[in-house]
Every structure is written in C-alpha cells, then in structure tokens.
Amino acid sequence: MHNRNNAYFSRMFRRYSNVVATATLSLCLCCSSIALAQSEESLPDEFPPNPLEITTPDPLLPSQPLSPQARQNLAAALDQLNVQAQARLAAGDSVGAFEIWNRELRLRRALGTLAEVQALGRVGAIAWSENERTQVQIITQRLQTIQQQVQSQPTTDLTLLRSLAYAYQQVRSPQQAIEVYNQILALERQQNAAAAENTLRTIAELHLSWFDYPQAAKSYQELLALANSRGDRVGEVTYLQQLAYIYDRARQPQQALVVKQRLAELYLNESQFTQVPAIRLAIAADYQALGQTQQAFQNYQEAYASAWSLQQYARAGDALRRLILLYRTQGQINEALQASQILLEADQRAANFYGLMNTYDQIGQIHLQNGNPSAALSAFEQGLAIAQQLQYQQPYFTQQIQQIQQNLAQ
Numbered sequence: 001m002h003n004r005n006n007a008y009f010s011r012m013f014r015r016y017s018n019v020v021a022t023a024t025l026s027l028c029l030c031c032s033s034i035a036l037a038q039s040e041e042s043l044p045d046e047f048p049p050n051p052l053e054i055t056t057p058d059p060l061l062p063s064q065p066l067s068p069q070a071r072q073n074l075a076a077a078l079d080q081l082n083v084q085a086q087a088r089l090a091a092g093d094s095v096g097a098f099e100i101w102n103r104e105l106r107l108r109r110a111l112g113t114l115a116e117v118q119a120l121g122r123v124g125a126i127a128w129s130e131n132e133r134t135q136v137q138i139i140t141q142r143l144q145t146i147q148q149q150v151q152s153q154p155t156t157d158l159t160l161l162r163s164l165a166y167a168y169q170q171v172r173s174p175q176q177a178i179e180v181y182n183q184i185l186a187l188e189r190q191q192n193a194a195a196a197e198n199t200l201r202t203i204a205e206l207h208l209s210w211f212d213y214p215q216a217a218k219s220y221q222e223l224l225a226l227a228n229s230r231g232d233r234v235g236e237v238t239y240l241q242q243l244a245y246i247y248d249r250a251r252q253p254q255q256a257l258v259v260k261q262r263l264a265e266l267y268l269n270e271s272q273f274t275q276v277p278a279i280r281l282a283i284a285a286d287y288q289a290l291g292q293t294q295q296a297f298q299n300y301q302e303a304y305a306s307a308w309s310l311q312q313y314a315r316a317g318d319a320l321r322r323l324i325l326l327y328r329t330q331g332q333i334n335e336a337l338q339a340s341q342i343l344l345e346a347d348q349r350a351a352n353f354y355g356l357m358n359t360y361d362q363i364g365q366i367h368l369q370n371g372n373p374s375a376a377l378s379a380f381e382q383g384l385a386i387a388q389q390l391q392y393q394q395p396y397f398t399q400q401i402q403q404i405q406q407n408l409a410q
Contacts, residue, residue: 051102052142061107075111078104078119089130098127098135105139113146114160120146121167128172140171147180156187174210178203197226208242213250217243237266244282253289260286277307277315281322288326296326304342313350317343324362333370340366357386357393364400377404 057063060077062070081104088097101123108116120139127135147164150157161184168177181203188196204219220242227235240263247256260283267275284299300323307316320343327336340363347356360383367376384397 050138050141051099052105052138054106058103058107061110066110071111074107075115078107078111081107082122089126094130094132098123098132101126102138105142113150114157114163117143117146117160117163117167121163121170124167124171128170136171140168140173140176143167143171143173144176147176151183156183158184158187169206174206178206181206197223200226204242208246211249213246217246217250217255220246233266233270237263237270237272240266248282253286257283257286257290273306274310274312277303277310277312277319280306281315281319284319284322288322293326293330297323300326308346311349313346314352317346317350317352317355320346328366333366336366337363337370353386353390354392357383357390360386361397361400368404373404373408377401377408380404 060074066074081100085097085100085104088094088100105116105119105123108119120143124136124139124143127139143164150160150164161180165177165180165184168174168180181199185196185199185203188199200219200223204216204223207213207216207219220239224236224239224243226232227239240259243259244256244263247253247259260279264276264279264283267273267279280299280303284296284303287293287299288296300319304316304319304323307313307319320339324336324339324343327333327339340359343359344356344363347353347359360379364376364379364383367373367379380397380400384394384401387393387397
C-alpha cells in the first residue's frame, strides 16, 4: 500500500513539474517578445533621409518656373543662408550650420547644375576641414550622381566639368577628380593645347599630392616633353626638378640620376651657376647609392669646388662632410684628414660653430683610428674650447681628452 502511494505521488509530481516548466517557458517567451518589441520601438532610425534629397516644399522656392528676377532673388537668399551657416559654425553649432548649408544645397539645384556643383564643393571643403565625414560622403555621392548625368549628355560642358573636378578636389576625392580631369584633357587636346597643358599639370600635381609617384612621374615626363618640344627652358627646369624630387622620394636613384644630369647641363647652359653645387651634391649621392664610388668621389669634389668658388661655404661643408665619410668607408684615411682640414676652413667661413666643433671631433676620431693619439688630443682640446663657448657637449670632449691622457701616461 505504501509503495502504491509513493508511485502515485511520483507521477503527480512529474505532471506538475511539466506544467510549471511549460508555463514558465511560455512566460519567458512572452516577456522576451514584449522586450524585443519595446527595444525595436526605442531604436533610432539607422538610415535617416539624405538631407540633400528631402522634397518638402521650401518657402524660398516659388512653385512656378523661375523668372530672371526670381532667380536673382533666390541666389541672394541662398547667399544669405551661407552667411547664416558660417555664423552658426563660428558660434560652435556645427549641426545647425550644416542643416542650413544642406537647405542651401537643395535649393541651389533650382539655379542649375553649375551653381549646385560650385556650392557642393564649397560646403564639402568646409565639411572636410571640420572632420564632418558623413557630410563629406553625402556631398561626394551627390557629385557622383551629377557626374553620371553629365556624362550621359550628348554634348559636354567643359566649364561644368572643370567645376566638378575641382569640387572632387575640395572633398578630397582624388581618383574621381583625376577621372574628370582626364576627360577634360582628352577634349582640350583636340581644341586648346595651352589649356590641355594646364590640365595635365593639375593632374600631375594631384598624383604627387597623394603620393602616387609612378603616375606623377608619367605626367611630368609628358609635361617635360611638351616643354622641350617648344624650347621652353624654364618649363624644362621646373619639370626636371619635380621629377628629381619624385624619383628621390620613390628611391629610384638611377632614374633620379638621369634627370639630375640633365638639370646640371641646363643650369650650365643657362648660366644658373648658383644651382650647380646643390645638383652636383645630389648627383654624387645617387652615384653612391648605386655603388659607383669613383663617380661619387668626382661629383662630391665638383660640388665642393663649385660651392667654394661661389662662396657657398655651408654647401661646400656639406659636400666635404659626405666626401670625408666616403673616404673613411673606403679606408682612405690620409685623404679624409686632408679634406677635414679644408672643412675646418669652410665651417669657419660659414660661421658654423656647431659644424666646426663636430669637425674637430671627427678629426680626433680619425687620428685615433690612425694610431696618432697626440694629434687626436690636440683636435679634441680645440673641440672642447668651442663646446665651452656653445655650452654644449663639454662632458663628451672632456671624457675623450681624459681617456687619451690616461692612455699616454701608462
């Protein structure tokens, strides 16, 4: 009897537990649904409307087509909106400022595509400077839409294309700007060679400003060929200088060397002798980078000699320092010492006292390397005298002197 009662109560307990579990699960699901619904209601709209595509009627825009007077009135009103937006931004209310600017941009469409593009570029430049990335993206998207519309037209408006390309520059979209400029360039080459060269120069500058060295070099090479074909020596020098800079930045010493050699010839032919030492110094550095040591020696010596003759003593000092370093790496110690003595005079004439101090240090190190501690001691003592005047690196020279004196005393 006792066992039957136990079995009965066990069955009843299991049924009760199942009922409770089912009810609890239903309650949890219900609560979850309610919570989810409340959460969805409280979520903000993740995709707010594009402020440039709002179609709500604006009191500034008449319902009928614009007459010339109405266009003039609207343009003045929009200029006033721009002034208000600038004032808001100056007061620290960037949100309010761009709300006004977006209204202005929406209404600018009524004045034509050119007016809208110019305004988009202006506001886009401000948005970029204020780090308003969303606003920049919105403006860029609108410019892309306009670009598609313009390209679908049977005729091309060059003025509009130039404004569009410049607007892309203002919102820092170089690839889109270059794409439009290339379209302009293709048209100008058929109509206006001078305008085409200006556009090509803009393309080259854009590539360079965004560190696209291969494309920048390609554009400047084309510009160089144009300048050369018409005997424009000023243009040749300008484009060669740009190419030299590009190849240096791209670490292409062989290409840089070719360009700099042409520059050196032009400087001599055009009697621009003051430019020769610097270009010879740069040529020597390229030869050294290429492992062509003898040519590097020759050009460092020419750089030093031409700079000295022009009394460019600081430039002569630069050439001598590099020459001395090259001598030392080649184990030519006597030549390094001879060049160092000339460097002392160059530093004195250039009033380069820090350089003079370092030159005495270098001479001391060379003498130590050459096993001549007495001469090294003399050089370090002269270096210390200058260091004391400059109040710079006295402990270093004092330590060098004391170390040598201790070694000589042993």
